Amino acid sequence: MKNVPTRMCMICRQHFLKPELIRIVKDRDGKIFIDDTKKADGRGAYVCSNPECHARLVKTKALNKSFKTNVDDSVYEALKNSLNN
Numbered sequence: 001m002k003n004v005p006t007r008m009c010m011i012c013r014q015h016f017l018k019p020e021l022i023r024i025v026k027d028r029d030g031k032i033f034i035d036d037t038k039k040a041d042g043r044g045a046y047v048c049s050n051p052e053c054h055a056r057l058v059k060t061k062a063l064n065k066s067f068k069t070n071v072d073d074s075v076y077e078a079l080k081n082s083l084n085n
């Protein structure tokens, strides 16, 4: 079996292949955004594509805890919208 890199969903704590996850990143300037390239510099957090995980992330504002800062509502809005694609 090939050794494929996986990352953990910050909500359900299960491991997924990177392409199956949405990456949110906090860059060196403290800017927080959804990293569509999955290659941006900075501290990353991952959430899987399970709608329940998204709902919980948005509801509990889990990113605030993960990044130890007050994450702008627009990031949560963008996450909500990313599920509808």
Ligand SMILES: [Zn+2]
Pocket: 009, 010, 011, 012, 013, 014, 047, 048, 049, 050, 053
């Ligand atoms: Zn999950």
